[in-house]
Amino acid sequence: MSFLSLFRPVCEPVTLDPVHHYAVFSVPQWKDPNLQALPRATEQRFAVLYQPFEKRFAMETLEQAYIQGAMSGVKLVALHKNELCLFLSDDVAAATFPALESLWEPIKGLDLNRNLWVDFFCEHEVLSGRCKYPFWRIVKEIIESNILGIEEYAIPVLHDCAYEISLGDDPKSHQFHVDICPSPRVNPPDVW
Structure with missing residues (x-):
């Protein structure tokens, strides 16, 4: 068909x-x-x-x-x-x-x-x-x-979790988030 x-x-x-x-x-x-x-x-x-x-x-x-x-x-x-x-x-x-x-x-x-x-x-x-x-x-x-x-559509949460995970957040708490910044980035404290 x-x-x-x-x-x-x-x-x-x-x-x-x-x-x-x-x-x-x-x-x-x-x-x-x-x-x-x-x-x-x-x-x-x-x-x-x-x-x-x-x-x-x-x-x-x-x-x-x-x-x-x-x-x-x-x-x-x-x-x-x-x-x-x-x-x-x-x-x-x-x-x-x-x-x-x-x-x-x-x-x-x-x-x-x-x-x-x-x-x-x-x-x-x-x-x-x-x-x-x-x-x-x-x-x-x-x-x-x-x-x-x-x-209803399962609407993903748009959130950049990389920084929180790098600080020790449990990745499971972010499993349904969509990383809106998938490329490597500089940690915010290093920029300021």
């Missing part, structure tokens, strides 16, 4: 059986699952379940959906020949559903997507076993074995 640069693969594609494969992607997200603007960008992870098919249309369709803001509530996309099955996060409120559906209308209308059918499912339908999607057990396995949805 070829991937677009907009979506960053989180891991190598996984082969579940000869027919079903999936990949997990990460992308910056500025909206929550209910389409509300977030104060800062977060990371969205979603899985794409696919079978051998014309790959180009599907990834371009998902890119267009992302650009239109239609992906924020999506945890998993199952791709079939002329059908996208979208599995929405439990965080998507019922009141948001019509807005999500309307965001997909112009995407379905693209020349690239003639005859495209988009179907929506809820995460809880899959996890409870009440989903009408024929491969719901595979979707359940993917959802349960991956971290999907919207999470």
Whole structure:
């Protein structure tokens, strides 16, 4: 499966059986699952379940959906020949559903997507076993074995720790800091 640069693969594609494969992607997200603007960008992870098919249309369709803001509530996309099955996060409120559906209308209308059918499912339908999607057990396995949805970025602390460590600070207390001055430098007392 070829991937677009907009979506960053989180891991190598996984082969579940000869027919079903999936990949997990990460992308910056500025909206929550209910389409509300977030104060800062977060990371969205979603899985794409696919079978051998014309790959180009599907990834371009998902890119267009992302650009239109239609992906924020999506945890998993199952791709079939002329059908996208979208599995929405439990965080998507019922009141948001019509807005999500309307965001997909112009995407379905693209020349690239003639005859495209988009179907929506809820995460809880899959996890409870009440989903009408024929491969719901595979979707359940993917959802349960991956971290999907919207999470805050782990923002590194920007700090030059070299001086404190050289004075005897425990390096472990600085393990999550990013050294903003990686080149060797003169100790500040030597400069003054």
